[in-house]
Amino acid sequence: xxxxxxxxxxxxxxxxxxxxxxxxxxxxxxxxxxxxxxxxxxxxxxxxxxxxxxxxxxxxxxxxxxxxxxxxxxxxxxxxxxxxxxxxxxxxxxxxxxxxxxxxxxxxxxxxxxxxxxxxxxxxxxxxxxxxxxxxxxxxxxxxxxxxxxxxxxxxxxxxxxxxxxxxxxxxxxxxxxxxxxxxxxxxxxxxxxxxxxxxxxxxxxxxxxxxxxxxxxxxxxxxxxxxxxxxxxxxxxxxxxxxxxxxxxxxxxxxxxxxxxxxxxxxxxxxxxxxxxxxxxxxxxxxxxxxx
Amino acid sequence: xxxxxxxxxxxxxxxxxxxxxxxxxxxxxxxxxxxxxxxxxxxxxxxxxxxxxxxxxxxxxxxxxxxxxxxxxxxxxxxxxxxxxxxxxxxxxxxxxxxxxxxxxxxxxxxxxxxxxxxxxxxxxxxxxxxxxxxxxxxxxxxxxxxxxxxxxxxxxxxxxxxxxxxxxxxxxxxxxxxxxxxxxxxxxxxxxxxxxxxxxxxxxxxxxxxxxxxxxxxxxxxxxxxxxxxxxxxxxxxxxxxxxxxxxxxxxxxxxxxxxxxxxxxxxxxxxxxxxxxxxxxxxxxxxxxxxxxxxxxxxxxxxxxxxxxxxxxxxxxxxx
Numbered sequence: 001x002x003x004x005x006x007x008x009x010x011x012x013x014x015x016x017x018x019x020x021x022x023x024x025x026x027x028x029x030x031x032x033x034x035x036x037x038x039x040x041x042x043x044x045x046x047x048x049x050x051x052x053x054x055x056x057x058x059x060x061x062x063x064x065x066x067x068x069x070x071x072x073x074x075x076x077x078x079x080x081x082x083x084x085x086x087x088x089x090x091x092x093x094x095x096x097x098x099x100x101x102x103x104x105x106x107x108x109x110x111x112x113x114x115x116x117x118x119x120x121x122x123x124x125x126x127x128x129x130x131x132x133x134x135x136x137x138x139x140x141x142x143x144x145x146x147x148x149x150x151x152x153x154x155x156x157x158x159x160x161x162x163x164x165x166x167x168x169x170x171x172x173x174x175x176x177x178x179x180x181x182x183x184x185x186x187x188x189x190x191x192x193x194x195x196x197x198x199x200x201x202x203x204x205x206x207x208x209x210x211x212x213x214x215x216x217x218x219x220x221x222x223x224x225x226x227x228x229x230x231x232x233x234x235x236x237x238x239x240x241x242x243x244x245x246x247x248x249x250x251x252x253x254x255x256x257x258x259x260x261x262x263x264x265x266x267x268x269x270x271x272x273x274x275x276x277x278x279x280x281x282x283x284x285x286x287x288x289x290x291x292x293x
Numbered sequence: 294x295x296x297x298x299x300x301x302x303x304x305x306x307x308x309x310x311x312x313x314x315x316x317x318x319x320x321x322x323x324x325x326x327x328x329x330x331x332x333x334x335x336x337x338x339x340x341x342x343x344x345x346x347x348x349x350x351x352x353x354x355x356x357x358x359x360x361x362x363x364x365x366x367x368x369x370x371x372x373x374x375x376x377x378x379x380x381x382x383x384x385x386x387x388x389x390x391x392x393x394x395x396x397x398x399x400x401x402x403x404x405x406x407x408x409x410x411x412x413x414x415x416x417x418x419x420x421x422x423x424x425x426x427x428x429x430x431x432x433x434x435x436x437x438x439x440x441x442x443x444x445x446x447x448x449x450x451x452x453x454x455x456x457x458x459x460x461x462x463x464x465x466x467x468x469x470x471x472x473x474x475x476x477x478x479x480x481x482x483x484x485x486x487x488x489x490x491x492x493x494x495x496x497x498x499x500x501x502x503x504x505x506x507x508x509x510x511x512x513x514x515x516x517x518x519x520x521x522x523x524x525x526x527x528x529x530x531x532x533x534x535x536x537x538x539x540x541x542x543x544x545x546x547x548x549x550x551x552x553x554x555x556x557x558x559x560x561x562x563x564x565x566x567x568x569x570x571x572x573x574x575x576x577x578x579x580x581x582x583x584x585x586x587x588x589x590x591x592x593x594x595x596x597x598x599x600x601x602x603x604x605x606x607x608x609x610x611x612x613x614x615x
Contacts, residue, residue, distance in 0.1 A: 046585065047581060048581055048582045048585045048586075051582035052582035052583075055556070055582065060552075066519065066524075066545065067548075069527050069528055071527050071528070107527045108527070109527075122330070123540060124330065124332060124340075124342055124540045125540065126533070126540070126541045126542065127540070127542075127546070128529055128530075129527070129528075129529055150529075150546065151545075151546075151549045162585075162586055164586075188585045188586050189585065213527065224512060224513075224515075224516040224555060225555075226555040226559075228556045230559070231560065
């Protein structure tokens, strides 16, 4: 009897499996209607990332056919832009946990989080949108490391994330809530790790539909056209600061702007509007009232 | 005539640049210190990675086909790795361009690749400009390249194809991109495209002006790669791409690289049209957003060298347009 108990594999300290719906009480305006152009707040970006975002033209998504069905990376998917399903893969013979699998509505994205101790692929291996993920238990917290990501974005207003980034997640479950703290380290575009958190609630009744996507030329253009603003020529960069009464420099991102000490530096320059006019109670798709702009 | 003179002046300026490329192509390499890694790509196609350019290897019942042969000192070691996959004769070799990090092993592989089954030496395919440059005087007084290393099956039409190991292999000439003799090699059944140095995701593209390279040709080449490749679901996988240097890629990776070169081209053209000098352009840092990904301040191909080559390539075109 004792021997039989010893043979029971300790596969999952916490059960993450099930259907999860994203909660948007954090960063709702960025995650639901989408980020404002020129909003780089809370991002420890370097000058390269800032210039990439400043010159980004969102026409690229439609004009470049290969961008029309370009998915979010694994890191951006965890911003909770669609519902999430998690299930386990168990080895039938050993009953050990081999992997968690996730599925999200957006681009039918599926990810495997290997739990069997396998190494990450060599540097020459291809990169994918979801990358290569391995997980380890830290008590009841699952820590996941993802490498081999394709180039994607930190924020979908053109702030880039490189294919050299390492994405770390800490999954924690409290009752019917799943909290995911994410850390992105990107030697190409970040000067320090970008730490964010997202929450999900258990939603056993949800149905995740089929996404589907087929690219098609939408506008006539010469082959190889890549829409971009010339440096210094993007007319939209100051709009965000104007709408929210922020000093322009505070919207430009960078590690310095992320910490409380920065408030002293811009003291007297922040003049919030008397009445909120944009995405004022934006914590769900209905609340965001996208026509209220 | 003015345009011709202008172009000639640019070429003269780049003799030094060409010499630098040659120096990079004739390194002192101790094979014992180099690790070569053979990786399966898909279908019948593998890639051999190490110092020098990537070597594409296709194997099957008919023997071995190769794209590029790497640095000369590594040829024996490379062949030993290939023999672990297939003991048949090397029947086809395609050189994607003239630089010796891709052609240095030609002569040795031509010898080592022959077996009892061989009906002759391997067919060494390259665009005719590769043969012209290998058989002609070498820049900067470099020693001549031995005839045994020259292509023996050059082509001058836009494409050449052959059927080997149960699949069609299509060679596409890309004019005036990295050099004037660039070829893409598409293994149609395996669905693998070998690009040579038109696509080098580890650094900015090397525009070898002295050997006929140009920014516009480079962009056309990258767009041609995107035309040939077909991704699987949601822009991932499908046709796999073996770059001249660096990791395995697919179309989406090439798109990012094409976007980069195109965006920088557009910026430089704007600056040239505004009358900015090369020094003014460099001071404006037109590649700042890409430098942390593709740039370098030392080594064989620095950011400054890329900007200078691109500026001169586009200035020549701009003068021609006038």
